[in-house]
Amino acid sequence: xxxxxxxxxxxxxxxxxxxxxxxxxxxxxxxxxxxxxxxxxxxxxxxxxxxxxxxxxxxxxxxxxxxxxxxxxxxxxxxxxxxxxxxxxxxxxxxxxxxxxxxxxxxxxxxxxxxxxxxxxxxxxxxxxxxxxxxxxxxxxxxxxxxxxxxxxxxxxxxxxxxxxxxxxxxxxxxxxxxxxxxxxxxxxxxxxxxxxxxxxxxxxxxxxxxxxxxxxxxxxxxxxxxxxxxxxxxxxxxxxxxxxxxxxxxxxxxxxxxxxxxxxxxxxxxxxxxx
Amino acid sequence: xxxxxxxxxxxxxxxxxxxxxxxxxxxxxxxxxxxxxxxxxxxxxxxxxxxxxxxxxxxxxxxxxxxxxxxxxxxxxxxxxxxxxxxxxxxxxxxxxxxxxxxxxxxxxxxxxxxxxxxxxxxxxxxxxxxxxxxxxxxxxxxxxxxxxxxxxxxxxxxxxxxxxxxxxxxxxxxxxxxxxxxxxxxxxxxxxxxxxxxxxxxxxxxxxxxxxxxxxxxxxxxxxxxxxxxxxxxxxxxxxxxxxxxxxxxxxxxxxxxxxxxxxxxxxxxxxxxxxxx
Numbered sequence: 183x184x185x186x187x188x189x190x191x192x193x194x195x196x197x198x199x200x201x202x203x204x205x206x207x208x209x210x211x212x213x214x215x216x217x218x219x220x221x222x223x224x225x226x227x228x229x230x231x232x233x234x235x236x237x238x239x240x241x242x243x244x245x246x247x248x249x250x251x252x253x254x255x256x257x258x259x260x261x262x263x264x265x266x267x268x269x270x271x272x273x274x275x276x277x278x279x280x281x282x283x284x285x286x287x288x289x290x291x292x293x294x295x296x297x298x299x300x301x302x303x304x305x306x307x308x309x310x311x312x313x314x315x316x317x318x319x320x321x322x323x324x325x326x327x328x329x330x331x332x333x334x335x336x337x338x339x340x341x342x343x344x345x346x347x348x349x350x351x352x353x354x355x356x357x358x359x360x361x362x363x364x365x366x367x368x369x370x371x372x373x374x375x376x377x378x379x380x381x382x383x384x385x386x387x388x389x390x391x392x393x394x395x396x397x398x399x400x401x402x403x404x405x406x407x408x409x410x411x412x413x414x415x416x417x418x419x420x421x422x423x424x425x426x427x428x429x430x431x432x433x434x435x436x437x438x439x440x441x442x443x444x445x446x447x448x449x450x451x452x453x454x455x456x457x458x
Numbered sequence: 459x460x461x462x463x464x465x466x467x468x469x470x471x472x473x474x475x476x477x478x479x480x481x482x483x484x485x486x487x488x489x490x491x492x493x494x495x496x497x498x499x500x501x502x503x504x505x506x507x508x509x510x511x512x513x514x515x516x517x518x519x520x521x522x523x524x525x526x527x528x529x530x531x532x533x534x535x536x537x538x539x540x541x542x543x544x545x546x547x548x549x550x551x552x553x554x555x556x557x558x559x560x561x562x563x564x565x566x567x568x569x570x571x572x573x574x575x576x577x578x579x580x581x582x583x584x585x586x587x588x589x590x591x592x593x594x595x596x597x598x599x600x601x602x603x604x605x606x607x608x609x610x611x612x613x614x615x616x617x618x619x620x621x622x623x624x625x626x627x628x629x630x631x632x633x634x635x636x637x638x639x640x641x642x643x644x645x646x647x648x649x650x651x652x653x654x655x656x657x658x659x660x661x662x663x664x665x666x667x668x669x670x671x672x673x674x675x676x677x678x679x680x681x682x683x684x685x686x687x688x689x690x691x692x693x694x695x696x697x698x699x700x701x702x703x704x705x706x707x708x709x710x711x712x713x714x715x716x717x718x719x720x721x722x723x724x725x726x727x728x729x730x731x732x733x734x735x736x737x
Contacts, residue, residue, distance in 0.1 A: 261636055280642055287640040293633035297655045297732045310651060311642035338732045358641075 206273075208362050208394040209235040209258055213267035216253055216420075226419035227253045230267070233413060233422065235396060237361070240388055242397045242409040244451065246458055250420025251398045255364050258396065259287050272361055279362065283311060286355030286393075288365040292347035294339040300350045301326060301335040307358045325353035328387060345376035352384070356391060365397045369404070378436055381407055385434055402451045406444060407434060412451060416458035424454050522702040530702040531709065538691070538710045545688040546714055548604055548676035552611020553668055553718075560616045561661070564623035568653065574624070585617040589678050597682045607679030607687070614675035615668035622664035626657025662726040669722045673715040688714075 216228035227250040235241050243251040256262040257269060260276035271279040279285055294303045304322035320328065326335055329349040339347055348368055355363055369377045381404060388395055399405055405412045406428055414423040428447060430438060438444055504524050510516070511523040518526060531538070563581075567574035593610050600606040630652055638648045680689025688711040695704035 259640055261639060280640060283642065285640060287637065289633045289637065291631075291633060293631060293637050295634060295652070295655065297658075297730075306651070307641050310638065310647040311644070340732065 206236070207234045207270070208237040208239070208272055209233070209396065210270040211254075211257075211267065212269070214254070214257060214264045214269060215266040216250065216257065216262070217265045228257070228264070229419035229421045231415075231420070231422055232267075233425070235394060237394050238392055239410050240385075240395045240397065240408060241411045241413060242399060242405040243415060244399060244402065244405045244412050244455070245415035245420070245423075246417045246455065247400065248420075249415040249417040249458065251415050252366050253420065254415075255366050255396060255398050258362075259285055259364050261287075283307070283358045284361045286358065286360035286363045288348070288351050288355045288363070288368045290367045290370055292339070292344075292351040294347055294350055294354075296339050299336045299338055300331060300342065303339070303350055304353045304357050306354060319359060320356070322353070322357055325356055326350070328356075328390070329353045330383065343376075345372050345380060348372065348380065349383075352387065356387070356393075360393060363393050363395045365395065367398050367400070370399070377404070382434075382436060384408065385432070389432065402448050402455070403439060405451065406430070406447045407436075407439060414451065414454050414458065423458055426451060426454070519699040519701045522705055526702045527705040527709070530706040534703065534706065538706060541687055541691045541707070542710055542714060544604065544686050545607075545673065545676050545680065545711065548607040548679065548687070549611050549672040549714075549718070551604075552608045552613075552675055553615050553672040555608065556612030556615030556672070557619045557665060557668055559612070560619035560664075561623055564620055564627055564657075567624050568627040568649075578624075581617065581620060589614055589675060593678050593682050597679070602683050606682070607676045607684070610679040611672040611675035614671045618667045618671075619661070619664040622660040623657055626660030627653045629660075630656050658730050662722065662730060665722050666719055666726070669718040670715045673711065673718065677711060 211231055211233050214228050214231040215226070218225045218227060231250075231254060243254060245251050253262060257264050258271055258276060260271075260280040269276055272282075272284050276285075295306065298306065301322050304325055308322075323335060326332060329352055331346060331349055331353070334342065334346065339350070342350065351368070355365075369380050372380065384395075385408060397405075397408060409428050412426045412428060414426065415421065416423040426447070430441075430443060430447075439448075508524045511521060563577075567578065589610060592613060593606070596606040596609045596613075600609055634652055635648070638652060643651070676687070677689035677692070680687040681693055684690040688707055691707045692704060692711075695701070695707055
């Protein structure tokens with residue numbers, strides 16, 4: 183099953199042009215298969231996933247639990263090795279991209295180090311893993327400001343709310359200036375109001391940094407609101423169901439969710455998900 | 459309420475000076491309450507003890523009155539202090555030795571899984587042998603000097619610290635470990651930036667236990683064979699029916715133990731400034 187992303191269909195022509203000139207896809211998967219063996223037998227988490235994610239784009243992996251969307255993200259991040267198939271991240275093996283510090287990862291729970299203040303957490307990527315060849319343009323303090331946490335630099339994680347912790351995690355993922363930002367249900371544990379606000383802010387961050395984002399969610403509305411493309415995965419075994427392009431204009435605002443086009447896309451995704 | 463002009467906004471908090479002062483006053487009052495209530499209880503118990511001794515005409519060698527104990531504390535302070543010094547040295551050296559060995563072994567265990575699987579059960583087994591049983595063996599092995607007492611104090615500190623330190627180094631948030639992998643952190647960086655930091659609250663709760671148990675270890679060691687030290691003085695006072703001296707000795711020993719515990723607590727507050735997530 184192949185879901186090839188057509189460049190000409192992208193709403194932002196200049197992004198597509200930039201992607202072509204710098205070597206095309208940020209992520210290219212070909213027949214990724216992932217099996218786990220447990221006491222209860224072998225589980226096929228991913229079954230022959232092929233996809234191509236253009237540089238600078240925002241792609242969401244959407245699917246029911248057990249469709250392997252998080253597993254796919256972990257394969258891209260070199261946190262897991264596929265059983266079969268090939269994968270290229272920024273034109274090389276995932277390990278090379280990881281060692282080059284080109285990947286930023288935001289976890290479901292913010293995974294902040296509780297003994298470090300907000301700014302110390304954001305600085306962590308600069309302290310480990312050797313020097314970064316092309317460190318991000320923004321300092322930890324600037325990034326905290328970018329995610330709306332100016333004035334909270336010296337707060338410890340336990341002093342921050344869930345939404346604020348996740349903002350710190352996003353700033354931390356951006357500090358090494360990654361070309362690829364992977365987000366594994368980052369707002370899944372947040373209340374709806376916080377989640378909406380962070381969705382809007384994430385789009386602003388994406389537009390101002392120009393990084394490629396791969397976002398995992400099981401919320402249809404989040405997927406439509408954020409993405410340029412939504413890749414719907416079916417469960418057991420995890421496989422590509424459909425690639426849905428989202429032609430909503432940028433910048434996006436929350437009230438856009440009431441437009442006929444948004445409602446139509448959400449409805450379409452819901453019907454696709456029902457067959458997964 | 460009239461609006462205060464001394465308001466400022468820091469990071470989403472509105473700072474109202476009058477409100478802040480009231481908050482601080484309440485906090486101070488609660489703190490004093492926490493300090494004064496136990497003090498009042500102690501004084502009450504002492505008075506009850508003294509009253510009982512006087513009222514029931516209890517003989518001093520069975521149970522002395524608090525007044526008699528205080529008199530001995532003052533009059534024989536030179537003897538008490540002279541006997542505290544060796545016990546304190548034994549406890550402190552044992553504390554250092556036992557905890558150092560435990561931390562070193564925990565570090566080895568975390569790096570070499572095989573070592574942990576082979577030796578951890580043995581460590582647990584040795585720990586089940588009571589101190590009073592281990593003490594004579596160590597006296598036979600190490601002689602009558604300070605060495606066996608230091609060894610007993612070290613042994614008694616060793617196990618809680620080993621168990622806690624292994625847990626602290628291993629109980630790391632799995633997502634934090636994955637984060638370190640995404641960041642291509644070296645094993646050394648993972649150890650120092652993640653595992654060691656994570657273990658500190660566990661370590662300090664073990665060290666606080668060790669602070670008081672190391673004193674117990676030293677005293678038990680002195681019971682087996684010694685002519686000086688708090689343990690020796692306890693034995694001598696008991697056999698001489700010098701009960702006021704016995705009580706005074708116990709008070710000196712416990713005070714030292716409490717101070718040692720408090721010192722570790724003070725260091726903990728300096729080192730672990732963040733709130734432990736699972737504490």
